Amino acid sequence: MLRMIAKRMLIAVPSLVGVVIVSFLLTRALPGDPAAYFAGPAATKEAIEQIRAKLGLDKPLYLQFIRYVGDLARGDLGDSLTTGQPVAHEIKTRLPASAELTLLGLIVSMAIAVPLGIVAATRPNSLVDHLCRVISTAGVSLPVFFTGLILIYVFYYLLGWAPAPLGRLDVFFSPPPHVTGFYLIDSLIAGEGEVFAASLKQLVLPALTLGIFALAPIARMTRASMLAVLASDFVRTARASGLAPLTVVVTYAFRNAMLPVVTTLGMVFSFLLGANVLVEKVFAWPGIGSFAVEALIASDFAPLQGFVLTMAVMYVALNLLIDVLYGVIDPRVRLEA
Amino acid sequence: MKRREFLKSVTALAAGSVLPAAPAVWSTAKAQSRQETLLIVSESGPNNLDIHGVGTNVPGYEVSWNCYDRLISHEMKTLPNGTQYYERDKFKLELADDMNIGDMSVTFKLKKNAVFQDGTPVTAKDVKWSLDRAVTVGGFPTFQMGAGSLTKPEQFVVVDDNTIRVDFLRKDRLTLPDLAVIVPAIYNSELVKKHASEKDPWGLEYAKQNTAGSGAYRVVSWNAGSEVILERNDKWIGGPPPKVRRIVWRMVPSAGNRRALLERGDADISYDLPNKDFVELKDSGKLAIVSTPYSNGIQYIGMNVKTPPFDNLKVRQAVAYAIPYQKIMDAVLFGLAAPMFGAAADAPTVAAWPQPHKYNTDIAKAKALLAEAGYPNGFETTLSFDLGFAGVNEPLCVLTQESLAQIGIKCTINKIPGATWRTELNKKVLPLYTNVFSGWLDYPEYFFIWCYHGKNSIFNTMSYQSKELDALIDGAVTAAAEGDKAAYEKDVKGFVDLAYADMPRIPLYQPFVNVAMQKNVSGYQYWFHRRLDYRALVKG
Numbered sequence A: 001m002l003r004m005i006a007k008r009m010l011i012a013v014p015s016l017v018g019v020v021i022v023s024f025l026l027t028r029a030l031p032g033d034p035a036a037y038f039a040g041p042a043a044t045k046e047a048i049e050q051i052r053a054k055l056g057l058d059k060p061l062y063l064q065f066i067r068y069v070g071d072l073a074r075g076d077l078g079d080s081l082t083t084g085q086p087v088a089h090e091i092k093t094r095l096p097a098s099a100e101l102t103l104l105g106l107i108v109s110m111a112i113a114v115p116l117g118i119v120a121a122t123r124p125n126s127l128v129d130h131l132c133r134v135i136s137t138a139g140v141s142l143p144v145f146f147t148g149l150i151l152i153y154v155f156y157y158l159l160g161w162a163p164a165p166l167g168r169l170d171v172f173f174s175p176p177p178h179v180t181g182f183y184l185i186d187s188l189i190a191g192e193g194e195v196f197a198a199s200l201k202q203l204v205l206p207a208l209t210l211g212i213f214a215l216a217p218i219a220r221m222t223r224a225s226m227l228a229v230l231a232s233d234f235v236r237t238a239r240a241s242g243l244a245p246l247t248v249v250v251t252y253a254f255r256n257a258m259l260p261v262v263t264t265l266g267m268v269f270s271f272l273l274g275a276n277v278l279v280e281k282v283f284a285w286p287g288i289g290s291f292a293v294e295a296l297i298a299s300d301f302a303p304l305q306g307f308v309l310t311m312a313v314m315y316v317a318l319n320l321l322i323d324v325l326y327g328v329i330d331p332r333v334r335l336e337a
Numbered sequence B: 001m002k003r004r005e006f007l008k009s010v011t012a013l014a015a016g017s018v019l020p021a022a023p024a025v026w027s028t029a030k031a032q033s034r035q036e037t038l039l040i041v042s043e044s045g046p047n048n049l050d051i052h053g054v055g056t057n058v059p060g061y062e063v064s065w066n067c068y069d070r071l072i073s074h075e076m077k078t079l080p081n082g083t084q085y086y087e088r089d090k091f092k093l094e095l096a097d098d099m100n101i102g103d104m105s106v107t108f109k110l111k112k113n114a115v116f117q118d119g120t121p122v123t124a125k126d127v128k129w130s131l132d133r134a135v136t137v138g139g140f141p142t143f144q145m146g147a148g149s150l151t152k153p154e155q156f157v158v159v160d161d162n163t164i165r166v167d168f169l170r171k172d173r174l175t176l177p178d179l180a181v182i183v184p185a186i187y188n189s190e191l192v193k194k195h196a197s198e199k200d201p202w203g204l205e206y207a208k209q210n211t212a213g214s215g216a217y218r219v220v221s222w223n224a225g226s227e228v229i230l231e232r233n234d235k236w237i238g239g240p241p242p243k244v245r246r247i248v249w250r251m252v253p254s255a256g257n258r259r260a261l262l263e264r265g266d267a268d269i270s271y272d273l274p275n276k277d278f279v280e281l282k283d284s285g286k287l288a289i290v291s292t293p294y295s296n297g298i299q300y301i302g303m304n305v306k307t308p309p310f311d312n313l314k315v316r317q318a319v320a321y322a323i324p325y326q327k328i329m330d331a332v333l334f335g336l337a338a339p340m341f342g343a344a345a346d347a348p349t350v351a352a353w354p355q356p357h358k359y360n361t362d363i364a365k366a367k368a369l370l371a372e373a374g375y376p377n378g379f380e381t382t383l384s385f386d387l388g389f390a391g392v393n394e395p396l397c398v399l400t401q402e403s404l405a406q407i408g409i410k411c412t413i414n415k416i417p418g419a420t421w422r423t424e425l426n427k428k429v430l431p432l433y434t435n436v437f438s439g440w441l442d443y444p445e446y447f448f449i450w451c452y453h454g455k456n457s458i459f460n461t462m463s464y465q466s467k468e469l470d471a472l473i474d475g476a477v478t479a480a481a482e483g484d485k486a487a488y489e490k491d492v493k494g495f496v497d498l499a500y501a502d503m504p505r506i507p508l509y510q511p512f513v514n515v516a517m518q519k520n521v522s523g524y525q526y527w528f529h530r531r532l533d534y535r536a537l538v539k540g
Helices: A002-029 A034-038 A045-055 A061-073 A087-122 A127-141 A144-158 A183-190 A193-230 A233-240 A245-282 A288-297 A301-329 B003-015 B030-036 B058-067 B124-136 B140-146 B189-194 B204-209 B255-263 B275-284 B313-322 B325-332 B363-372 B387-405 B418-427 B444-451 B467-482 B485-502
Strands: B037-042 B072-078 B084-093 B096-101 B105-110 B156-160 B163-167 B217-223 B227-232 B246-251 B288-293 B297-303 B337-339 B379-386 B409-416 B432-438 B505-517
Touching (some): A002 A061, A002 A301, A034 A045, A045 B140, A087 A193, A087 A245, A087 A301, A144 A193, A144 B255, A183 A193, A193 A245, A233 A245, A245 A288, A245 A301, A288 A301, B030 B037, B037 B255, B058 B217, B058 B227, B084 B096, B124 B140, B124 B156, B124 B163, B124 B189, B255 B275, B297 B387, B313 B363, B313 B387, B325 B337, B325 B387, B379 B387, B379 B418, B387 B409, B387 B418, B387 B432, B432 B444, B432 B505, B444 B485
Parallel strands (some): B037 B246, B379 B409, B379 B432
Antiparallel strands (some): B072 B084, B105 B163, B156 B163, B217 B227, B227 B246, B288 B505, B297 B432, B297 B505, B337 B505
8 A cells, every 4th residue: 555655646746846837827927916015005116116126026937936946945935925924834823723624514514414315315205315405405505604604693693602703712712732733632632621612612603614515415425325335235135134224224335335425525625625715704714715815815926826735735635545545445446556 | 554443433433423521621710801801803914013014014003003112102182072083283202201393303302211121221222223224124114204304314313322313304394293103113123133134134024023112012922814912011101001901903804793793792892894884883872983084085086187088177077077976975985984075166275185175966067068078978988996995995986887877978897906906006097996095194285295296106096297286285395394374375275276176086085984892992092094002992
């Protein structure tokens, strides 16, 4: 398996090189002029030129690119002008925030969608099946920012059950000492139960928002794949042998139906990272998506390039992970590239 | 990883997806800090804690204002509606203990017990270094200093450890007020120099992340894009000790959430909500709302007078008669603005700015003027606006488009993203657009130098050139410096009249700064920079 992983990593190199070049060119093709934007409300032409020279944007494009690649080789992603921080630092602190939210959203979604899909498949055209259809259609049709705002309106504004939508922690808590960057895990490591509870409370609504959005593909895929497996010979044999229905469904059928579900999970995870952008905006979540959007609005090149590159690396890693999981779940699928 | 083990663990995870209960380690220390903490929510936060930095944004100015002292500042006065408003012509000593204005220089003695936040005393050396920095680093700070004829390090002379003299380059009424804006902040020079390098002689990198002043607050934690936490500096001697111990400033991008936070009582202050929200909050009476007009600020419709058809005065007048002024006031601003139109026909011009012009919506007159100008069937053009302020700009432009269509001017609306807006303005090719300008220094001639003078600054977006107007502006500047009140008033009235006769830009209204706070928060002050001054705020 190690050989397979090494091979896959080698294949990823050209795509990463491509991403570096394309993200560089695309950001330069943006219509905005960062020098004019950052020169302030009352800048003269000379002030703008001074800032352009300071940012190194007065140099020809190929020189800028050589400098960028040189910095990249040293692990320097440049500085963000909108937040004033090094991009590498920003991504390091913001990625865990996004990842924590996305993973929790995915778990919420799985916890609802997988059982729902299984039940729907065991009783096709029953009430549960229709419910599954309605919930997943509604979930995918509602835009995330809308679901988010509705949830805030009901659970925070009207009922007062949820905490204020103010990011990862209530104002009066300080974040736990940094270990993984995941507040839930870090607070447990530090033994700060109060912080754990506070950050979990902050996570509930945004994770639910993301979860609702991701229900549809997981539930539908689980249902379809379960239907196919339940109709197969070995399930009939198992049933004929008198195994308990639960054993048949969970132990035999579900395990065999997992392959397409895992593929979907990978896909869902990646599009959740995208949907995150809006959820982060709504819940003032200091994640990587809102960072990228702010950078885009300000034509801030360095963070955009850093964001695209990080996402590319994550996609490569995710695809690799899924391929490895294939081999584990189903021995028949041994991917020798 | 074995297949069976993996499958088992997945099943176990699915089965046990109940989260572990939190260990019960509760503390009670949080309650009292809530009373001493003020929570501010706004759309965006600072990108730099140093106003001298490259591209420091407007929220960054707020940090600088509260964490650094200047030699002098302004007194406060109370407006008829009870709002505290800065007194343009009355200075208050902040770091200075004494100010002695001579003919061609001003001498400041520093407060003897003034110390920086690390405990080192504030000396004249620090003041000189800071002012040198402001006029040397380039970009916005240098430019702002120049607006008050402060351009050379030689102008700042250390007399002794405790005394600094600022020499005037020429007589300029704006020199003294310019020493009270945010830019001439006084830095702890030894501390910053310790972190300076050959490449960065002014220590911009250090000051970007750390506050190094003597001000009333210091930044204890800054998480760019999400949170700034400031704590009171108990060694501050620049004024009466502030009441609020801790300021937590959170960035909440969604306006709806900022409003919800205010209404639920979780946030204490917010000041960038849509006008509609402010009106509704005002009506609900749950919160204290303060609306104050921007000092020296106007939202306007500009026309490029260099190219046809707007090079024709009659066309510009026709447009001025076709703007739906009142509709904009009602439907876009919900009344939260001061009208800059429709002055009575016999109203005399006054020596003040901003003041309303005499145009009103009159479609028939507009049509007639357009016909006289040789465009009886109108023409086609584009109407541009900055998407960064789409909340106001978009409905404003749609209403204007509708109204102009009635006289045959067909506009295509051109939405320009915030990042590109200034670049586009700088090119000076937009035929018709809306924009807002406001100056820190509240003097009519200051506004006109930027917006109308023939030296064609970026804000003379119309490319308007008039020798006559330039002479009047220059005359007013000279008269102000010499203290010749009669000549000054004559020139100010002169340039206002001429600007309204030639109408290269059509003033619409003076926007309001709207601040919403909890009823138990008081002490809000309006400053020329329109940001919050934490030093006067009181909670409870």
